[in-house]
Structures are given as C-alpha cells and as structure tokens.
Amino acid sequence: MIFGAGGAAAAGMLLILLAMFQGLLLLAWWGWRWWNAHRGAPRPALQAWQWVAAVLLSVLPIWTALLWGLDALSSYMRQQYLVQQDRQRYFTVSRATAWGELVIPAGSHAERELLEGEKPLKGDASDLQTLTGLRFTKAVPLGDLSINALGLNGQWLLLELARPHRFATEDCPAGYIAQFKALKPRTVLRDVPLTVLQAQPLHLADWSFDSCYDSPQAILMQYWKGSELVWMDLPDYGLN
Numbered sequence: 001m002i003f004g005a006g007g008a009a010a011a012g013m014l015l016i017l018l019a020m021f022q023g024l025l026l027l028a029w030w031g032w033r034w035w036n037a038h039r040g041a042p043r044p045a046l047q048a049w050q051w052v053a054a055v056l057l058s059v060l061p062i063w064t065a066l067l068w069g070l071d072a073l074s075s076y077m078r079q080q081y082l083v084q085q086d087r088q089r090y091f092t093v094s095r096a097t098a099w100g101e102l103v104i105p106a107g108s109h110a111e112r113e114l115l116e117g118e119k120p121l122k123g124d125a126s127d128l129q130t131l132t133g134l135r136f137t138k139a140v141p142l143g144d145l146s147i148n149a150l151g152l153n154g155q156w157l158l159l160e161l162a163r164p165h166r167f168a169t170e171d172c173p174a175g176y177i178a179q180f181k182a183l184k185p186r187t188v189l190r191d192v193p194l195t196v197l198q199a200q201p202l203h204l205a206d207w208s209f210d211s212c213y214d215s216p217q218a219i220l221m222q223y224w225k226g227s228e229l230v231w232m233d234l235p236d237y238g239l240n
Contacts, residue, residue, distance in 0.1 A: 016064060023061030086229055089114055090222050094123045100201030101143060102150075104128075108136045109223040109232055113196045115189060130189065131199035135221035135232050139163070143204050145178075148235055149219040152199055155182040157207050160219050162235070172212035175237025177219070180207035 033043050093108045104110075113130040121127050135149040139162035146165075151158040157180040164173050172178055183206055187198040200206070221232045 019061045019064035022058075023065075026058060026061065085114060087224065088118055088121065090224060090229060091121055091127065092223055093127075097125055097128070099125055099128055100203045102202045103140065104134065105136060105138070105140060108134055109221050110134050111221060112199075113194075115196060125201065128199055128201075130196055133219055133221055135219065142202070145204075149221065150202075151219040152197070154197065155186060156180065156210075157182070157202075158218055161212070167209045167212070170209075170212055173214075173237075175214070175216060175235070176212045177215050178212045179210045180204075181210050182206065183208055 036043050090109070090111055093104050093106055093110055095106045097104045110128070110131060111133040112128065113132060115130060131152060133149070133151045136147075139146045139148050142159070144165075145159065146162040147159045148162045149160040159178045159180070161172055161174055161176050161178055164171065165178070166172070167178070186200070188195060189198050190196040216234055216237070220234075222229050223232055224230075
C-alpha cells in the first residue's frame with residue numbers, strides 16, 4: 001500500500017507520538033528505579049532480556065530526537081545562509097562612489113543580483129556590477145535631472161524624478177518614473193536559472209528616453225536596519 005501525502009503525514013505524526021510515549025515511559029521507569037535506589041530500596045538488577053527490551057524501546061525515541069535535532073540544525077544553518085545572502089544582495093553604500101555620470105552618496109541603499117561564487121562586498125564600484133536598484137536618502141543630480149532612485153530591469157532604466165523635468169516630447173512631474181531603453185544590448189553575465197545582466201556605469205547617452213508615468217512603488221527598496229531587513233520609506237510627492 002502506498003500512502004498519499006496526507007497518509008504519510010498522519011503516519012509520521014503517529015510515529016512521533018509513539019516515540020514521545022515510549023520516551024516518557026522509559027524516563028519514568030528509569031526515574032522510578034533511580035528513586036528507589038536513592039531511598040535505599042534498589043530494585044533487582046535487570047536481566048538480559050530486560051536490557052534488550054529497554055534498548056529496543058529506546059531506539060525510536062532516540063532516533064526521533066536525533067532527527068529533530070538534525071532538522072533544527074539544518075533549518076538554523078539554512079536561515080543563516082539566507083541572511084548572509086540577503087546581506088550581500090541588499091546593502092548600504094559605505095562611501096561616496098562614482099558610477100559613470102552618477103555619484104552615489106554614502107548611505108544610499110542598493111539591491112543587486114548575486115552570481116555563483118559571489119565575493120564579499122568591497123565597498124566600491126565593483127559591488128554594483130549586477131545592480132538592479134538604488135534609492136538615495138536625498139535627491140542626487142544626474143546630468144540635468146534630479147533623482148531619488150533608479151532601477152534596472154532588463155533593457156530598461158527607470159529613474160524616479162525628484163523634481164519636474166521636460167524631456168523632448170513629454171513633461172514629467174516630480175515623483176514620476178522616467179523610463180529609458182538601452183541603445184545597445186546589455187551583457188549577459190548568467191543565463192540560468194535566471195538571466196543576470198551586467199550593470200555598466202551609468203551614462204545617459206547609452207539610454208533613449210521612452211516615456212514617464214506615475215508609479216510610486218516602481219522602485220521599492222529594502223535595507224538592513226540592525227538585524228532586520230526593512231522597506232525604505234518613499235518620498236511624499238503629494239501625488240494622488
């Protein structure tokens with residue numbers, strides 16, 4: 001007979017309950033023998049068959065406790081690994097960094113893709129090789145633009161405007177997202193399981209303005225606040 005997922009879960013729960021029951025019985029029994037010995041009335045020595053029975057009855061509780069311990073250790077190590085990965089993926093720029101035409105102020109929050117064998121953060125422009133997003137603590141200049149955040153999504157560059165700007169064909173209010181398309185294909189650093197594109201230092205001449213639109217949550221950013229990964233507040237542009 002082959003158990004389904006529900007049957008296997010029920011069987012597993014029954015084994016766990018049986019292991020707990022056996023473990024409690026054995027502990028009570030050994031405690032009872034110890035208590036009698038402690039008060040000067042020791043029980044008769046165990047016979048060979050009793051030792052064999054006690055050992056056999058101990059197998060399931062010990063095995064279950066060992067599995068629980070290994071599962072807890074595995075979960076802890078997995079959680080620590082994920083935290084370490086997230087600290088590499090979401091980071092705060094430690095010092096002002098020139099990145100093409102953009103000077104990224106210290107304290108800016110960044111997000112990037114991770115490649116296999118990713119080296120620890122260096123605190124310079126090399127950390128931005130697989131950048132996908134940046135959010136600044138205050139508006140920064142980029143050419144004749146003023147921006148609060150940027151995002152890289154495939155062949156598209158998104159800039160969150162800190163003040164109104166007129167492009168050749170469109171007026172874009174503060175808080176709107178200005179969208180640009182890459183003028184040449186971006187370099188692929190990894191194609192499986194997900195495509196990761198190289199983030200070259202930013203030069204607006206490499207991008208062509210496409211449109212602007214109101215999307216206040218287009219460039220959301222997380223950052224580490226102590227040991228907690230939290231969302232960065234968005235500026236209030238007074239847009240509805």
